[in-house]
Amino acid sequence: MQSKLKWHRVTFSYDGYFEMKPSSYALHEGDFTLFFGPNGAGKTTFFKIGMGLLSPASGQVLLEEKPLNTYRTAEIAQRIAYLEQEIHYLFPFTVEEIVLMGRFPHTQSHFWDRKEDLEIAAWAMEITGTLRFAKRSIFQLSGGEKRKVEIARAICQKPKILFLDEPTTFLDIKQKNELFELLMKLNQEERITIGLISHQLETARRYVRSAVFIQNGQIEASGQASDLLADNQICQFFNFTLSSGIHP
Amino acid sequence: MQKSTSRKKIIVFGLLALLACLSLAIGVFFGSTSQDWSTAEGPFIILNLRLPRGLLALLVGMALSVAGAVFQALLRNPLADPHLLGVSAGGALGVVLGSGFLLTGTLAFSIPVLSSLGSLIAVVIVYRLSLRKGALSIYTLLLIGVMLNSFFVSIIVFLQSLVRADELMTVLFWLLGNLSFANYPRLAVITAILTATLVLLMLQTKKMNILSLGETTAQSLGVSVERTKKIVFILAALLTGMAVSVSGMIGFVGLVVPHLTRLLLGSDYRTLLPASALLGGSVLVCSDVLARLLIAPQELPVGVITSFLGVPFFIYFLKQREAKRVF
Numbered sequence: 247m248q249s250k251l252k253w254h255r256v257t258f259s260y261d262g263y264f265e266m267k268p269s270s271y272a273l274h275e276g277d278f279t280l281f282f283g284p285n286g287a288g289k290t291t292f293f294k295i296g297m298g299l300l301s302p303a304s305g306q307v308l309l310e311e312k313p314l315n316t317y318r319t320a321e322i323a324q325r326i327a328y329l330e331q332e333i334h335y336l337f338p339f340t341v342e343e344i345v346l347m348g349r350f351p352h353t354q355s356h357f358w359d360r361k362e363d364l365e366i367a368a369w370a371m372e373i374t375g376t377l378r379f380a381k382r383s384i385f386q387l388s389g390g391e392k393r394k395v396e397i398a399r400a401i402c403q404k405p406k407i408l409f410l411d412e413p414t415t416f417l418d419i420k421q422k423n424e425l426f427e428l429l430m431k432l433n434q435e436e437r438i439t440i441g442l443i444s445h446q447l448e449t450a451r452r453y454v455r456s457a458v459f460i461q462n463g464q465i466e467a468s469g470q471a472s473d474l475l476a477d478n479q480i481c482q483f484f485n486f487t488l489s490s491g492i493h494p
Numbered sequence: 495m496q497k498s499t500s501r502k503k504i505i506v507f508g509l510l511a512l513l514a515c516l517s518l519a520i521g522v523f524f525g526s527t528s529q530d531w532s533t534a535e536g537p538f539i540i541l542n543l544r545l546p547r548g549l550l551a552l553l554v555g556m557a558l559s560v561a562g563a564v565f566q567a568l569l570r571n572p573l574a575d576p577h578l579l580g581v582s583a584g585g586a587l588g589v590v591l592g593s594g595f596l597l598t599g600t601l602a603f604s605i606p607v608l609s610s611l612g613s614l615i616a617v618v619i620v621y622r623l624s625l626r627k628g629a630l631s632i633y634t635l636l637l638i639g640v641m642l643n644s645f646f647v648s649i650i651v652f653l654q655s656l657v658r659a660d661e662l663m664t665v666l667f668w669l670l671g672n673l674s675f676a677n678y679p680r681l682a683v684i685t686a687i688l689t690a691t692l693v694l695l696m697l698q699t700k701k702m703n704i705l706s707l708g709e710t711t712a713q714s715l716g717v718s719v720e721r722t723k724k725i726v727f728i729l730a731a732l733l734t735g736m737a738v739s740v741s742g743m744i745g746f747v748g749l750v751v752p753h754l755t756r757l758l759l760g761s762d763y764r765t766l767l768p769a770s771a772l773l774g775g776s777v778l779v780c781s782d783v784l785a786r787l788l789i790a791p792q793e794l795p796v797g798v799i800t801s802f803l804g805v806p807f808f809i810y811f812l813k814q815r816e817a818k819r820v821f
Binding site for chain 1: 572697718
């Protein structure tokens, strides 16, 4: 089966204080994969290498079977969208303006928005339930609403792959569940391949299909979510024991 | 929904353009002596003194406001203004240094050249020192710029204590903002630079919008971040250096006008830049009229007016908006 995105023995080092050991993994069309592990293990680095935001020291990334470094920045952005852990907004852009930024890699125009772009933005806001506050300033939204706007911006890129880096950090339980429901919908109905970094293992295992455990700059385990995210397996990964067996 | 927004934008743009024309008319017909075409020296004063001066104020106001708006996006700091990074102080230092070697009479004419030279050197130093492995680090840029600014100012103050009193006044007056060195050839040069820079900046506006979300996100959206930052920095520095070279360090316009424009029209740089230009031009023309009239026949440095009126006005607007959580 053809892979959408493939990391082939990639390594990386941040000026010597962090090292990513040779790691390989492949995402296929329709995957919904959780990347988990301790903080500082290299999950974000792995994502960034996968989308060309960082160049690997050795090894190779293949996007749709072709080397990533043969793509231009905009060509990668047409295929992969990325949600940072936290976005700090400087100016009171409206929701619609932010979502429209997702069309940037597709437009040749430096200035105008095409009718097509406006339609796709409307579609993205519809799907994410953000259309009703399209004209509001991003400063007026709650954490959960902001996240949905950012997802709308990301899918406005019409990506094949969506990477999200701890998207639930500032959300309450209800917002968290809504977010996962939305991701599942995008995965199943829009056929977007999703890679997700999260510490919300309990919630995530109800939705994701596969999982990757990263520790000390290395992929330690990968496979079916049901296997990797079982209680006893998690305890083993993170090296602790559960007294009651209810909640990690 | 889309339609009503763009209609509102068109109306606001129309009003801003009207405001700019109106300010220019005020600048031409109000002065320490009342003049019109019928008096003997009226046409001369209007055509050779007030009109070029009004036009200079308009162009400088435009340049400073656009530069301010651009620096705010580039430095990821809403408090950024054109004078923050030492470009202006470099220009000022050029003038002060030059004035030590020149006769008083030639000073007024050589100021633009000296200032441009000083700004250029400052830009090169700040830019070179902020490059890390070929990438322009925004934090370093901000730190180096602010440091260099203080460094230049300290040298300026030191040199000022050495020069003759009459020269000191000329230089000091220029430093605080002075629009009296206007003439048509100079206006033509400024118009050409401003137009070219503005056109090039307009082509970067979508990228500036995206860049304000942070460099990582911008790059993930397909923006070539490094190239954009460099282009935008050079263009904004050029505008600043040019404005300072013909008018000194007029404060506050570059900080306040972009924010006022955001309150009027929103944050989209595609409308923000041209609208800031119109509003900034109008503001400076009107401020200059006040500077000429308040203590006539004496003149105030126009920078005094912009800061004195700008601060309370801005705080008022900010508080208004804060209540609605928009800004």
